[in-house]
Amino acid sequence: DEEPERTKRWEGGYERTWEVLKEDESGSLKATVDDILFQAKRKRVFESHGQVRLGMMRHLFVVVDTSRTMEDQDLKPNRLTSTLKLMEYFVDEYFDQNPISQIGIITTKNKRADKLTDLAGNPKKHIAALKKAVDSTCIGEPSLYNSLLMAMQTLKHMPAHTSKEILIVFSSLTTCDPANIYELIKTIKGLKIRVSVIGLSAEVRVCTILTRETGGSYNVILDEGHFKELLMLHVKPPPASSSSECSLIRMGFPQHVIASMSDQDAKPSFSMSHLESTSGGPELTLGGYYCPQCRAKYTELPVECKVCGLTLVSAPHLARSFHHLFPLDAFQETLLEEYEGEKFCEACQGELKDKRIFTCPACKKVFCVECDLFIHDTLHCCPGCMHTDGTS
């Protein structure tokens, strides 16, 4: 079921694919095609914050519109399925990049808002809920007011040093509100909650105001690819507002302990996080992480201890969030013709064929587009610099 059933061509909309293409002087299309491909590769927003404080501990509510308009088929197979699929991916990425953060999901339809999952740090539960939601029917209108209110009521109790965010995936062009939404926006702004919106159809005024007031971002998707890109923008932690408080957080770093099978005293035990889950799964295990404060056992990290409330993480989790604070500088883009050196990419050792090449500002090594992307998106450190550091 990985490949969603493709709609028939005649069911889809008119696409004027030929309009993007332009012939060059010789009548060839190659130049534009290359250009389009290159742009597609390069297409990512490069927003280096420099040295700013980031809200690393995030509490994020995602509001997913499940109103009538989600049945629209301009995303394949329809908006709802496509959105939920992307959301699953998003949840995964989110916890990967923000291991000490939490997420919650709210859906809105028929003038109401429903909490799909509460704020929690376990991706599995969210993903399960998202999978289940695919079958829900899309009816009625969404209510921005009710969703915001619901999210706000939970978020307002969160400690001031955390980053409080709401992300709305908004498909409809209308909202059905029980009261004046501008009052609510004022309250939300007062609580320092940042609201961002991803629109699936067009720019709606109330969302523009909402995001502008609360300091969030507002984007409207062009197509599925763009949708994914916009969602991924929200994976990175946002800069913290200067007025947010600083405080020390107690954290536990439990060791993973496995009782050896030979140990006769070893008894399989339940993980505390499975107490609630009714879905079954491997309950009894031998090893696990033990809370350094109360010795409760968990099979997965990060988690908030059910017994004593301590945040349990592992050191690699923190390290993974670390690169957000010191992002790798953007490489300088230059034309291949202007470069006078050996035309090999420093990373993949392949020949530089594309029109543009990228130079690391620190070590002056050159890279091809693919490697540049890989370095910035995944590695977060420049192999050239590492190499020189190692030798010196």
Added chain:
Amino acid sequence: MKLNIDGLLVYFPYDYIYPEQYSYMLELKRTLDAKGHGVLEMPSGTGKTISLLSLIVAYQTTFPLEVTKLIYCSRTVPEIEKVVEELRKLIDYYAKETGAKSNFLALALSSRKNLCIHPEVSSLRFGKEVDGKCHSLTASYIRAQRHSNPAQPVCKFYEEFDAVGRQVPIPSGIYNLDDLKDFGRRKGWCPYFLARYSILHANIVVYSYHYLLDPKIADLVSKELAKKSVVVFDEAHNIDNVCIDSMSVNITRRTLDRSQANVETLQNTINRIKETDAAKLKEEYKRLVEGLKEANVARETDVYLSNPVLPDEILKEAVPGSIRTAEHFVGFMKRFLEYLKSRLRIHHVVQESAPQFLKDIFEKVCIDRKPLRFCAERLRSLLRTLEIADIADFSAITLISHFATLVSTYSKGFTIIIEPFEDRTPTIANPVLHFSCMDPSIAIKPVFGRFQSVIITSGTLSPLDIYPRILDFRPVTVASFTMTLARTCLCPLIVGRGNDQVAMTSKFETREDFAVIRNYGNLLLEMSAIVPDGIVAFFTSYVYMENIVASWYEQAILENIQRNKLIFIETQDAAETSMALEKYQEACENGRGAILLSVARGKVSEGIDFVHHFGRAVIMFGVPYVYTQSRILKARLEYLRDQFQIRENDFLTFDAMRHAAQCVGRAIRGKTDYGLLIFADKRYARADKRGKLPRWIQEHLTDGSLNLTIDETVQLSKHFLRQMAQPFRREDQLGLSLLTLEQLQSEDMLQKIAQIAQQA
């Protein structure tokens, strides 16, 4: 920034300039250099006003002897105030750059209603009441009476102004309406009369069209304005209709009844005065014998509302003997009224020319042409002699006297149509005498004749060549400017067919067709589902809108639309409409979304802007042809054909297209704004219609956006709306549609700019 426009140093109060503004100023400079008239079309939201002001002010400063005054005419009070605020920015910039305090005087002028500071008078609601009340406090004889009777109430602000205000000119500066009021309050002077007095020596005057075009007002206010003035008519796409309206007279039975009552009052007053003060009437008689050249006998306050264009020769003659005495004149008016009444008692439509009418009146009631000509002047004199304070009451008889004067003065360019009932309600007798002007050049001729340069400008003046023809003048520059855009922020689409391939059109034969109405409904329904916030839909007439909406209701289309957006409807009731408009804006603001159904040529289509989210799409249902069965229109078309060689069809299409352009132009109010412009009629796709749209719309009408079906429209719109929702920052515009001084001076850009203006 400081610009060099063809050798002229122009101070421009912003750091950035649009290329078309530069081009506009170049053309304007050429017009002023040639001391001629100009017709300039530039889309709204591209900073027309500031370009005009910057250039003309610069011209005035550099060549103080060539251009002494700028007269800026706009349509509404908010527009006037906006112009003055722009001007204030400019003058502040001048002061900052040159360091010297400029001795520039600029002011706005509006009616008494907007300027009065008298506590009682200003609280009145209607303009007419304010005028009347003001007059009853400030007329010269009222003030004369006060010498003998100190209990007579007068306006202390006027008294104060009259005593000292004229000696000291108002300090230089920029005066908006509120500034004038403040100044008046501080000094205790009447702002209205202060402004009227000050326009004579002001450098810039901003006021409404009527002060220049309506002969009754123009004669009082603008008579003495210097010849070396530049006159600008902004938003002038309707200028011909303003001219015509200012010269036309409609007389109903009610007007006649009220005139009758007026005449009775006059009669009674005359009898009373005769007993008490016969000398006064004698004196008037003497004066009338001497002729009408009573230079400034009437002080400026004795505004008897009127003074229609009187040819000079009449002013030199004496009032004819037959109406010289007051009783004779009243008798004369009675006879005239009786005659008009008899003409209104008909059961079929009559159309005749002015000479025919005069001949008929001579045969029936022996009224000659000559005394008729003097009617307006004679009534004015009489009202003054009788010292009747509240002139508002006498508007009916004044109107009749204007009619008498006009009908006997002009033998050409006017027609008389008497209709016993309205066409739409043939059973209800409601006779009306239309004395309608067919030649807009009559009213505007003095303006072209007197002033050195007259600039006619608007966002929609296409096709440009027609204005010089119908207004009968010879422009030195005729140019249309496009909007340079960093992104295509307007998307004109011509929808010609429904999804069932049935042609969509408001053509007379098919407009009642079920399929057409259903397709129109489907179009609105589909659009309501994909366009965010506000949609404005225009119909060709109120009747057509009512029919369609009723039909949509029966077909349950309306119900479906309401699932997406709220629906508001413009009606002929102004209060109701403004209420609907307010709620419409509220619904757009808070994300509910709304549709406003309105009518081309209505209030909404002319004066209301739908910025940003208030109008993301405009749908024009049908081609807004004027009601062609109207006799007045037919007469006008005939006149245009005979006099100006303009074919009926050309004029009708021109008129329809300028209104269509005006309607759809409501949604695009600047370069950061965006909107869909949907023309829902297959006739728009024809070259003769399309070619008459303004250039800035035509430019974006590609072959791919003609004669679309509804789903094609939906697809294109969806794509467009998503494109437009992408972030758009100022940097994106820089260098393309927004220039710094350096960018402006580059060779490439100057070449590009040269292409912006298209000479017609």
